[in-house]
Amino acid sequence: MKNSEQLSRLLITVGLLIVIALPFVARSVDTQDIVEVHARMAESGGWMPGTIQAQTGIPLYLRLTSDDVMHGFAIGQSDNPAVDVLPGKITEVTVAFDKPGTYTYYCTRWCGPNHWRMRGTIEVTGNEMPSSQAINPPLYIKLNLDIDTPHLASATPAVIPDAQRGAIFSALLPDSYLLPDYYLSHSPAQVYLDVQVDPALATLSNSDLWGLVAYIWQSNTTPEGLTEGQRLFAQNCAACHGETGNGDGVFSADINALAGKYPANFSDPASLLGAGPALLQGKILRGGMGTGMPSWGPIFTNQQTWDLVSYLYTFQFK
């Protein structure tokens, strides 16, 4: 065999073996201690892996990439900001947990009609006390509210109730109406029926009384809370419920096709004014209701849920 033949065979064999092996060798060195998470639309498998193990106090390095369209990544009930996960690109995030428990990570970009199914869990182990939030049953359970039955308002206003108008008569309003427990457990329609028969308010017109109801709702929230509620709504709810709460979000037709029901329409007074804050919080936390409504319990903090609830009422009150 000629030297040139030997040399060319050697070059081809060694060279091509290097070409094949190099990426994998480099990758195995490169990805130690890193969890690579692939995002795909829920129809194509959702998050891979769907469960990640972590320990309290030890940083978790995540390398996120999307295999199809743009997704977002956020961990529920944590302060880590959401990041975008772009197709074919790598987004690296480092997260840390100081309390053990099961955390939910989810997609924050409206990637498709099953966007909200894109969830995964991070199981965090450690010796610290677990987060207390999961232990306390939510208010709707304590109040024994049935969140699955329709809740039509028994009374609705003729014009949009105005909290500023209500504020004019607030001096007449007995203090018991302003207690948080009262607000949380009553629907605006129930409160209207209560104030309507209250002797202290007998001189007020219907629109004044509805103004008082709006005032009670305003008194139980803060501008910051509403801003946060608006942000959460725009990011998580508007895809189905619509940016103006009309139930006509970009996925509403898909939801109807999947669940046989359109998303709730918050601009309908008969529906929203029949629901109290505890009831709405229950729906948000648990989801379901035979519709495509996801469960947000593992994702929003307690405060975030209440902020969102207060924001929902702005579709009926001004």
Next chain:
Amino acid sequence: MRSDLTRFPFVKSLLKNRWPQFLVWFVMLAGFLFAILSGFFGTPVGNRNFGIVFVWIAWWAVLILVAVPFFGRGWCSVCPIPLPGEWLQRGAIMNPPGKKPRWFNLRWPNKLRNIWLQNLTFTLVALFSSVILTTPKVTSIVLAAMLFLAIGMSIVFERRTFCRYLCPVGGFIGLYAQAAPMELRVKNKQVCLACKDKPCYNGSEAGYGCPWDVFPGGLTKNTYCGLCMECLRTCPYDNISVNTRPFSADLSKPSGRMDEAFKAFIMLGAAMIYAGVLLGPWGKIKLAAYSVGSLSWFGYTAVFLAFIFGLLPALFLGAVGIGKVLTKSTLALKQSFTAFATAIVPLGLMFWVAFSLSFVLTNAAYIFSSLSDPFGWGWDLFGTAAISWQPYLTSLLLPLQTGVLVGGLLWTARTTQKVGSKVNISPIPVIIFSTVVTLTMLGLLL
């Protein structure tokens, strides 16, 4: 008008020595394997995957904008696909041929000694192209299938039957190579006639007999010469030249073959359909082309096939027929058809150049990111991974495309005229046909 490049000693030794070609092959084969790997193991996102970006954007751009128009089968001389099979067939990379064949060494069946199979393979790739061109894994499957098919065919048959009769790309490269300003020919045919052993075809100690099953002494057109340079190495009389020549030199010799005529229509029609489906604004058609196996895809397939194999050739046949009537020609319709089909070769080539310009300029930016991060694993090998997508030369694109199409039409009108005077048939109807399809293409692209 012709200039023999082998008269420069440097060029000649570059072409004759096996090492320069081997080193290019080595790089090509490495890149090819890397592209296959990236499709299987890299990100499934097409525009971030080395395989998709380097095969369908970088390689295609080089092939259709430079290699084919200027070097004809130049790509075939460095293509990595037949190499493993050929080395196995020979049992050697550099060594001279052995006395006996190592494998079955069968002759390719006579009935298949045409490019109908290539017409079929190209059509198949074209029909599935919306999926192949965008899905890394499918691209890798197709590339690997070609590699293994080439290996299998090298073992069963003699020479390079895959390249010659099956390769979906090789068919149209051969067609358009006729228009290229480059050729391999013999210097003096008498020398070949007097040559007893014909080592250029049969092989010798100096090298292998023509892998493309061509006798160089009989070469009159570029179509089936793969520019592998083996005959340059084997010719004992130094009778092989590699010439530069005027564009479209081979087209003055009209083809009499129906398989070659249809290749011209397949290419012309596919370019038009691609321009409409891939670059057009019609989402439903894109979806139909992508939804392989669905009812709408079968609809798309039916239209695709009917346009390429039915409407386009039928209109062309009508034009040729009218020309025949105008000049009262007695030449058989079939011969007239195939002769004029040769004349529209430049038009098809320019259609492909115009079509490719848009997606190459639009997508070239992905070359940078996928070079640095070939698998979409977050690497940044050359610091170019973060270069974001942007289309290049957008303001030049439309004038360029228009220029290319109008140039192609003029070029075709000229070749049609030449063919017309050769066969004594009026070229006017065919020129009108070419004008109509060019205007359609212009409308689809602009």
